[in-house]
Amino acid sequence: MAENTASDGAPAKKGKLKLIILITVVLILAIGLSVAGTLWFLGDGLPGSDSEESAPAEEAFVPSSYVDIEKPLVTTVQAEGRQRYAQVFVSLSATDPEALAAAELHMPLIRSQLVMVLSSSQFMELQTPEGRRGLAEKMLATVNQVLEQEGKPAIDGVLFRNFVVQ
Structure with missing residues (x-):
């Protein structure tokens, strides 16, 4: 009787082994299909496909570079008959390194022109964010x-690092 139970258990183990192998194969196939x-x-695309060749080339991102005008721009501005002072620390930004190199080369002329633009501003204008944005746009146009005039590429922006009016 002991032999009968031993021989009945062997076919059951083979059936379980086939079931486990079948489930494992199905799981591996499902995982592979979900990844693909x-x-x-x-x-x-699928691994090994040549989708890179057929896709159009995208423009590469070029980070901006900056040049600081070391000394602040200091000048007087008119405010209701009184003289007020404005002190502005300025940086120039561009994606073209040649534009920044040209700005550094011509910094005395640029600095002089920026002081003129700042001194022609009204005190009350400089108190508002819109007035400061307008001043930055005027300064950008002046630098460009x-x-x-020197035959160099243009910069992208004028940034205020510190802005004081009193």
């Missing part, structure tokens, strides 16, 4: 005009 489907939906 995810890659395809995200646009990366100087660089254009």
Whole structure:
């Protein structure tokens, strides 16, 4: 009787082993298909496909570089018959390093022109954010005009690092 139970248990183990192998194969196949489907939906394509050659080339990101005008721009501004002072620390930004090199080369002329733009501003204008944005735009146009006269590329922006009016 002991032999009968031993021989009945062996076929049951083989059936379980086949079931485990079948489930493992199905799971591996499902995981592989989900990874391939995810890659395809995200646009990366399937591994080994030549989707890189058929995709149009995107423009590469070029980070901005900055040049600080070391000394602050200090001048007087008119305010209701009184003289007030304005002190502005300025930086120039550009994606073209040649533009920043040209700005450094012509810094005395640029600095002089920026002081003139600042001194022509009204005190009450400089108190508002809109007035400061307008001043930054005027300064950008002035710097780009100087660089254009010298035959150099334009900068992208004028940034205020510190802005004091009193």
